[in-house]
Structure formats: structure tokens, C-alpha cells
Amino acid sequence: SQLRRWFTPGFETLLDEGVESGWYDSDNTLQVMIFRWVFIPWLQCELDRYQDRVNNTLKRPDRKKVLPHGVPNLIYESPEDFGALDFKVTVEQDAIDHVRHVYVNPDHPVFDLVPKPLDGFIRRCYDDLGRPPVTRQSVWTIYLNLFHSVWNFEQLPAIVRSLTDVTDSDEEPFPLLENQRGLLFHEDIDGAYYMGGIHGGLG
Numbered sequence: 336s337q338l339r340r341w342f343t344p345g346f347e348t349l350l351d352e353g354v355e356s357g358w359y360d361s362d363n364t365l366q367v368m369i370f371r372w373v374f375i376p377w378l379q380c381e382l383d384r385y386q387d388r389v390n391n392t393l394k395r396p397d398r399k400k401v402l403p404h405g406v407p408n409l410i411y412e413s414p415e416d417f418g419a420l421d422f423k424v425t426v427e428q429d430a431i432d433h434v435r436h437v438y439v440n441p442d443h444p445v446f447d448l449v450p451k452p453l454d455g456f457i458r459r460c461y462d463d464l465g466r467p468p469v470t471r472q473s474v475w476t477i478y479l480n481l482f483h484s485v486w487n488f489e490q491l492p493a494i495v496r497s498l499t500d501v502t503d504s505d506e507e508p509f510p511l512l513e514n515q516r517g518l519l520f521h522e523d524i525d526g527a528y529y530m531g532g533i534h535g536g537l538g
Contacts, residue, residue, distance in 0.1 A: 342385050346378065353475050366482060368449045372457050373478045375448055377469040460484040 353359040359366055390407045403410050403417035414421045447454065460481055467477055 337389065338385070342382075346381070349471060349474070350374075353478070358475060358479055365485065368453055369457060369478060369482050369485065371448045372454065373469065373474060373481065377474055457481060457485065460488070 359370055361367060390411075393406050394404065396404045403414065403419045405417050410417050410419065411423075444450070449457065461477075463484065464477070464480055467473060469477055
């Protein structure tokens with residue numbers, strides 16, 4: 336896809352920089368929380384901008400395709416102007432709002448990037464830093480400054496202390512369902528592994 340070809344590589348390189356520089360460790364819970372708080376909203380904004388740019392840019396005609404040529408958003412809004420049929424199924428916003436109200440609890444923790452007490456504390460540290468804008472050039476600097484601000488705070492909230500406590504990472508395995516058995520496991524010498532039943536678990 337164009338996203339994978341033009342958008343993703345640059346951001347993968349940027350994210351790798353933090354890992355290779357030792358700034359981010361996925362086993363450090365506090366670093367993971369601050370990473371989520373900084374990077375996820377910023378990456379979403381970058382994706383939204385990419386989507387807006389692509390959907391409002393005229394594509395180069397491809398004679399090998401029978402699809403309509405033009406600006407994607409214009410084709411979507413007025414397909415008849417481009418010799419295409421309109422197969423959209425329109426759903427009223429009121430119906431969407433009703434389903435959301437019935438089935439979605441906006442206060443559920445699943446919608447929180449980080450636990451709410453920690454979110455408030457990080458936001459306070461971000462305010463102390465002067466609320467610098469997050470850009471490609473500044474994102475890792477802001478992440479590091481926030482991490483050091485949280486880590487060096489004299490009176491860490493209990494939620495932060497709980498994230499920095501060393502705990503046993505070994506968890507009890509989930510019991511298998513009745514009449515089921517675990518996946519076969521095969522690990523290669525390079526550390527890669529396969530879990531499944533193909534070729535007797537060898538992949």
C-alpha cells in the first residue's frame with residue numbers, strides 16, 4: 336500500500352532510534368506509559384494529516400485500471416461525476432450515536448492511553464516543561480524530558496511508584512479449556528520460534 340511504502344518507513348526509523356539509543360525499553364513499564372502518552376496521539380495526528388493529503392490529492396491516471404480517476408474525496412462524494420456508480424450505504428449520525436451510547440462506556444479504562452492518575456501526573460510534568468509542540472524533531476526529546484521529570488519528582492504518586500516497583504514477570508499460565516491441548520513449540524537456534532501443528536510443530 337502507499338501507506339506502507341511512503342509513510343511507514345520514516346516513522347519506523349524514528350522509532351528504532353529510541354530503541355537503539357537505549358531510550359526506550361519495552362520491559363520498563365514507566366517508559367512504556369510515557370511512550371504511549373507522547374507517541375500515540377502524535378502518530379495519530381500524523382496519520383490524519385497523511386489521510387487528508389492523500390484523499391485530497393489528484394492521483395496519476397493508470398490506463399491499466401478501470402477505476403475512476405480523480406481526487407478520492409470528490410469521487411466518494413460525487414461518483415456520478417466520474418462515470419461511477421454509488422454503492423455507499425449511508426448511516427445516519429443519530430444511529431451511530433445511539434449505538435455508541437448503548438454499547439460503549441467512554442469512561443472504560445480500555446480507552447485510556449495510560450491510567451487516569453498517571454495521565455494527570457504526566458500532564459502536570461508536561462505543563463512544567465512549557466507544553467512544547469510534539470514534532471518529528473522533538474518527540475524523543477519530549478519523551479526523555481518527561482521521563483526524567485517523572486522519575487526525579489520528589490514525591491512520586493502511588494500510581495507511579497507501583498509502575499517502578501520491581502515485580503516478578505513470570506505469570507501463571509492460563510488453564511486450557513477442557514479437552515484441549517497446548518500448541519506445539521519449536522525454537523530455532525537464532526531465537527525465532529514457531530507455535531502450531533504444521534509438520535509436527537516444526538512449522
